[in-house]
Amino acid sequence: MPIGDAGEVQAVGLDPALIDASGDPQRKHPEMHTTGAPPFLHSEGKATLQDNYLTEADDEPTAEELATLRRVPAHIPWRIFSIAFVELVERMSYYGTIAVYSNFIAKPLKTPTGAALNPSSDNAQPGALGLGKQVSFSLTTFNAFWVYCCPLLGAWIADTYLGRYKTIFYSVLVAEVGHIILVASSAPSVLEKPNTALGVFVLGLIVMGLGTGTFKPNISPLIAEQVPQERMRVETQKGERVIVDPAVTVTRIYNWFYFFINIGALVGQIGMVYAERYVGFYLAYLIPTVMFILCIPVLIFCKKWYILRPPSGNVMGPAFKLWFKALGASWTSSPAQTYKNLTDGTMWDKVKPSYLGASAPSWYNFDDAWVDEVARGLGACSVFFWVPIFWLAYRQMDSNLTQMCSTMQLHGVPNDLLQNLDPICIIIIVPIMDVLVYPYLRKKGIRFTPIKKITAGFILGAFSMVWAAVLQYYIYQTSGYYETGDPDYKSPINVWTVAGVYILIATSEIFASVTTLEYAFTKAPKNMRSLVQSVQLFTTAFSAALAQAFTPLTNDPHVVWNYGAVAIISFVTGIVFFFFYRDMDKQEDELNLLPTGHLGTAAQAEDVERRASVVSANRTNNTVSEKI
Numbered sequence: 001m002p003i004g005d006a007g008e009v010q011a012v013g014l015d016p017a018l019i020d021a022s023g024d025p026q027r028k029h030p031e032m033h034t035t036g037a038p039p040f041l042h043s044e045g046k047a048t049l050q051d052n053y054l055t056e057a058d059d060e061p062t063a064e065e066l067a068t069l070r071r072v073p074a075h076i077p078w079r080i081f082s083i084a085f086v087e088l089v090e091r092m093s094y095y096g097t098i099a100v101y102s103n104f105i106a107k108p109l110k111t112p113t114g115a116a117l118n119p120s121s122d123n124a125q126p127g128a129l130g131l132g133k134q135v136s137f138s139l140t141t142f143n144a145f146w147v148y149c150c151p152l153l154g155a156w157i158a159d160t161y162l163g164r165y166k167t168i169f170y171s172v173l174v175a176e177v178g179h180i181i182l183v184a185s186s187a188p189s190v191l192e193k194p195n196t197a198l199g200v201f202v203l204g205l206i207v208m209g210l211g212t213g214t215f216k217p218n219i220s221p222l223i224a225e226q227v228p229q230e231r232m233r234v235e236t237q238k239g240e241r242v243i244v245d246p247a248v249t250v251t252r253i254y255n256w257f258y259f260f261i262n263i264g265a266l267v268g269q270i271g272m273v274y275a276e277r278y279v280g281f282y283l284a285y286l287i288p289t290v291m292f293i294l295c296i297p298v299l300i301f302c303k304k305w306y307i308l309r310p311p312s313g314n315v316m317g318p319a320f321k322l323w324f325k326a327l328g329a330s331w332t333s334s335p336a337q338t339y340k341n342l343t344d345g346t347m348w349d350k351v352k353p354s355y356l357g358a359s360a361p362s363w364y365n366f367d368d369a370w371v372d373e374v375a376r377g378l379g380a381c382s383v384f385f386w387v388p389i390f391w392l393a394y395r396q397m398d399s400n401l402t403q404m405c406s407t408m409q410l411h412g413v414p415n416d417l418l419q420n421l422d423p424i425c426i427i428i429i430v431p432i433m434d435v436l437v438y439p440y441l442r443k444k445g446i447r448f449t450p451i452k453k454i455t456a457g458f459i460l461g462a463f464s465m466v467w468a469a470v471l472q473y474y475i476y477q478t479s480g481y482y483e484t485g486d487p488d489y490k491s492p493i494n495v496w497t498v499a500g501v502y503i504l505i506a507t508s509e510i511f512a513s514v515t516t517l518e519y520a521f522t523k524a525p526k527n528m529r530s531l532v533q534s535v536q537l538f539t540t541a542f543s544a545a546l547a548q549a550f551t552p553l554t555n556d557p558h559v560v561w562n563y564g565a566v567a568i569i570s571f572v573t574g575i576v577f578f579f580f581y582r583d584m585d586k587q588e589d590e591l592n593l594l595p596t597g598h599l600g601t602a603a604q605a606e607d608v609e610r611r612a613s614v615v616s617a618n619r620t621n622n623t624v625s626e627k628i
Contacts, residue, residue, distance in 0.1 A: 059233040061243050066232075066589060071442050072242045073249040074229050076256075082302045083223040084257055086295045088264040090172075090219075093288035094212055096268025097182065098143065100276045100284045104128045104186070104201070106136035112188040113280025126276045128186065129194055129201070143205055148541035150213020155534035156316065157214065163311045164218040164225075164530060165303065171215035172295045178208025179289035186281035217534035224253050224521045225529075226307055232593070247522055247592050248442070252434055254517045258510065259430040262423035270420055312527035315599060319374050319528065321363060326351045326375075348375040370597025373525035377532050379584060379591075380523035383454070383516075384539045389573040390454075390512045391543035392550075392566050393461035394505055396468065397422060400554055400562065401501060404468070407475055408495040421499055425506035433510060450515045450522075451578065451585035457512025458574025464504035465567035471497060472560045481557065489556075522592055527599060 061069065107127025110117050116124035158167035181204030184190060190197045233244050268288065276284040329350050330341035341347060352368045353360050397419050405418045441448050471493070476482055479489040516536050524532035553562035584591070 059235070061232050061234050065234060065241075065243065068445075069234065069241055069243045070445075071245040071248050072237065073252045074227050074244050074246070076249075076252065077226060079302060079305045080223055080226045080253060080256075082298055083219065083226065083306075084260040086168075086298055087219055087223070087257065088260040089291055089294050090175075090212070090215060091261045091264030092268040093175075093179065093264075093292040094208075094268070095265040096272035096288045097179070097208070097285060098140070099269045099272050100126075100281060101140050101143070101205075102136050103276060104281055105131050105139055106133050109191055109194075111280070112191070113282060114186065114191060114276065115280040116277050119278045124277060126281070128191055128281055129198055131198070139202070139205070143209055145541055146206065146209040147213045147216075148537055150210055151217040151534035151537040152531075154214025155217040155530035158218045158530040159312055159315055159528060161311050163308060164222045165299075165306065165308050167530075168215055168218050168222065169296075169299055171211045171218070172292070172299070173211070175208050175211025175215060176289070176292055176296075178204050178206075178211055179285065179292055180204075181207055182285045183282060183289055186285050188280075188282070191281075216537055217530045220254070220257065220517050220533055221521055221524075221529040222306070223257055224250050225309065227253070228307055230596070247518075247588075250518050250522055251438065254514050254521075255430050255434045255510070257517070258514045259427060262426040262430075266420055266423040266427070269423075270417070309526070313600060315525075315527050316531060318363060318366065318599060319377075319525075322351060322366075322371065322374055323378060325361075348372065366599040367597055369595045370525060370599055372594050373597040374528075376591050376594060377524045377528055380519050380532060381535045383451075383519060383581065384536045385542075386573065386577050387454070387512065387516055387536075388539055388543035388546055389570060390458055390461050390508070391540055392546055393465050393570050394509065395543060395547045396465070396563070396566065397502070397505065400559060401468065401498065404472060404475065404559070405495050405498055407479065407489060408491050408493050408497070410495050413495060418495065418498060418502070421502035422506050422509075425503050426509060429507055429510055447588075449585050449588045450519045451581045451588075453511040453515040454519075455574050455578040457508040457510075457515070458570050458577060460504050460508035460511065462567045462571035462574065464501050464508065465563045465570065467504060468498075468501045469560050469563035469567060471501070472563060476557060476560070487556070526596060 103126050104114065105128075107125055108130030109128050110125075114126050114128040116126045118124055154167055154171060158164045162170070181200060185197050185200035185204055190200060227246070227249050229244065229249070230246050232246065235242060235244050272284040272287065275287060326347050327342075330338060330347050332338050332341065348371055349355060352371045353364055353366070354368050356364070402419060438448065475491040475493060476489075478493060479491040480486070481489040517533075520533045520536045521529060550562055550565065553559065553565065578585075
């Protein structure tokens with residue numbers, strides 16, 4: 001039913017059960033039940049979005065069609081690529097900046113700008129503050145922790161007060177201020193006073209981290225929301241009946257989103273390393289600062305084409321209250337009974353408004369569908385807490401693999417340049433997966449669901465560490481380290497032998513990291529997408545803490561055991577993860593097809609949709625009666 005006909009809908013003759021589920025059974029708040037499209041669908045006067053909101057169910061796939069028809073993504077509108085460009089520039093500026101943190105903090109100042117004395121020398125080393133490795137490690141670790149804590153704040157601001165677009169825009173401004181402060185910290189006149197330079201640097205690190213952290217949980221939901229279709233539909237394309245599946249569309253969007261992320265990271269990391277080496281730190285900080293400004297005009301110019309959802313108000317409070325109420329309703333004095341209540345599939349049904357009826361608490365201003373969405377979102381969050389184990393393999397690139405490269409035959413290749421094989425491989429593999437592999441699997445009817453993809457990420461991460469362990473063993477053997485114990489050992493093995501490790505890690509990222517972005521979007525309640533995305537980001541901070549536990553194994557001759565231990569842990573975790581979530585994996589379509597839940601006055605949208613479907617059914621019945 002087109003939204004233009006909404007005014008014809010009469011709220012009479014409705015099933016009382018439908019009214020009870022609207023979130024206002026006593027109808028004390030008439031504004032919740034007024035007809036018309038939800039406010040966010042009037043955004044920028046996009047009539048086509050309003051027309052698409054209330055659709056007939058005739059084109060939704062049947063159970064047989066779900067099992068037999070090929071699934072394809074929807075058309076990707078150009079506005080998605082404008083958001084991807086914003087992410088590319090942000091990642092270029094972020095990774096380009098942090099790539100020089102270590103040298104800026106640890107190495108001493110040798111030239112007024114911090115550039116290397118002889119940039120062309122293999123031993124050229126830029127530096128500024130000269131505080132050593134320990135201070136460098138502490139500050140860079142703090143930065144990683146800070147950047148991954150701030151997403152929780154950014155998600156709360158977006159979901160509760162400002163909405164995603166405004167939060168992103170203000171985050172860009174804050175991060176830009178941080179970049180400017182970092183440029184100031186690297187000015188030659190400031191570097192002459194190390195204590196002042198350190199203070200300004202730390203301030204810039206904090207401000208930029210705040211902007212970056214509040215930016216991250218909002219940009220990824222915003223890009224996926226630009227395709228308004230949220231229900232499956234059957235279409236005929238080139239003579240073939242296919243299912244246009246929003247989940248497949250989201251997979252495509254996030255694959256290319258990750259593609260743009262890694263282009264930005266690659267350009268930033270390579271470019272700024274050479275800028276610090278040949279010119280100085282002020283240029284390495286200035287280029288990202290100037291590039292980051294490009295985000296502002298793009299966001300302003302493209303705003304009128306974006307699909308923007310308004311903030312939902314206080315969503316976190318009711319969600320956590322509901323969770324605790326569900327836990328409380330399942331708790332008994334018997335541990336066995338409590339476990340049964342928590343796992344028999346009825347925990348959330350017992351706290352639905354329709355189940356509680358008149359005994360529902362006064363803060364119950366949501367419908368049954370929203371309870372289902374919260375349950376699904378919490379299930380997604382539980383998936384994310386397994387992912388730090390996956391990142392253990394990825395984090396070997398930060399130091400251990402770089403040091404491994406330095407013990408091999410480099411043939412003129414800087415050892416710290418090899419880590420850029422990871423984004424290069426991702427840039428190559430993403431199009432192959434999106435254009436060839438995934439469509440082939442869908443054509444053959446093979447469902448490569450998110451749980452299976454994450455499992456594959458764990459397994460490939462484990463294989464990459466097996467490769468690294470075997471290679472490290474042969475480096476020890478061929479260098480004579482086991483016999484001599486020489487700390488400056490050198491193996492005759494070519495450094496490009498390590499490429500296999502990076503290729504496997506890059507492929508595992510496409511399966512695990514990209515899929516967590518996708519999973520956070522598709523499984524979160526629509527008014528909590530930023531929050532669930534922030535939880536996904538926050539869990540990556542745990543991987544840094546886990547990595548510290550392996551520090552004793554990062555010294556020779558124990559590095560083989562380091563790689564081996566990570567391989568075993570990743571492999572076992574992947575297997576356990578799959579069996580733990582295989583039931584959820586079987587419910588993938590069912591979870592994605594859950595109706596949209598509503599909280600507070602947003603229940604209006606569901607009310608309109610219900611009445612539209614009832615009126616449509618009545619009209620159909622009347623037409624049939626007239627023909628009879």
